[in-house]
Amino acid sequence: xxxxxxxxxxxxxxxxxxxxxxxxxxxSAFMQSISAFVAQNYGAGLMNRARSALHYSCTVSFGIGxxxxxxxxxxxNILASIFSSNFKVILAASDYLKAYAIDCxxxxxxxxxxxxxxxxxxxxxxxxxxxxxxxxxxxxxxYFMSIQPHPNLFHIGLATPLSSxxxxxxxLGLMAYLKHGxxxxxxx
Numbered sequence: 001x002x003x004x005x006x007x008x009x010x011x012x013x014x015x016x017x018x019x020x021x022x023x024x025x026x027x028s029a030f031m032q033s034i035s036a037f038v039a040q041n042y043g044a045g046l047m048n049r050a051r052s053a054l055h056y057s058c059t060v061s062f063g064i065g066x067x068x069x070x071x072x073x074x075x076x077n078i079l080a081s082i083f084s085s086n087f088k089v090i091l092a093a094s095d096y097l098k099a100y101a102i103d104c105x106x107x108x109x110x111x112x113x114x115x116x117x118x119x120x121x122x123x124x125x126x127x128x129x130x131x132x133x134x135x136x137x138x139x140x141x142x143y144f145m146s147i148q149p150h151p152n153l154f155h156i157g158l159a160t161p162l163s164s165x166x167x168x169x170x171x172l173g174l175m176a177y178l179k180h181g182x183x184x185x186x187x188x
Contacts, residue, residue, distance in 0.1 A: 008086075027061060037053050054113070069105050073102075076095075114129075114167075134163060141159035
């Protein structure tokens, strides 16, 4: 979709995706570590401890997500200049990164929930919410934004945080369901 906007836009998204790979390392690390910690506590029947870990990891990760949002939204051009010296490509990447910056806020929390659900064996849910986010939101929103009269990378980039928002809502919904059914209580 972006390729139809020209070489500069395509290169800008390519540069932005390189920046995003680094930005998402922190949220991914939280997801992986919470998954292992929760799995150990789930196996030991210590769900209260696992839920506390989720709470604390969401809090810390969201704090870092705010920092990443501010850095990426307001200084995306500096981050993009690490990977390109072409001024137009840097501007295009910066435009896309402003939308992706919003995603830093959502993924900082929903990645923790994803790790939690992986840790308690709800891997099918994790897969389904990822597929729904991609095919119900990310692809359609990207397409819709790309066919507008004057498409820009910020609007196309909004598909990513909107997808993450859906995934976060699904994660919170499952948590409410599990709490309501008392399925997250200590086994011991």
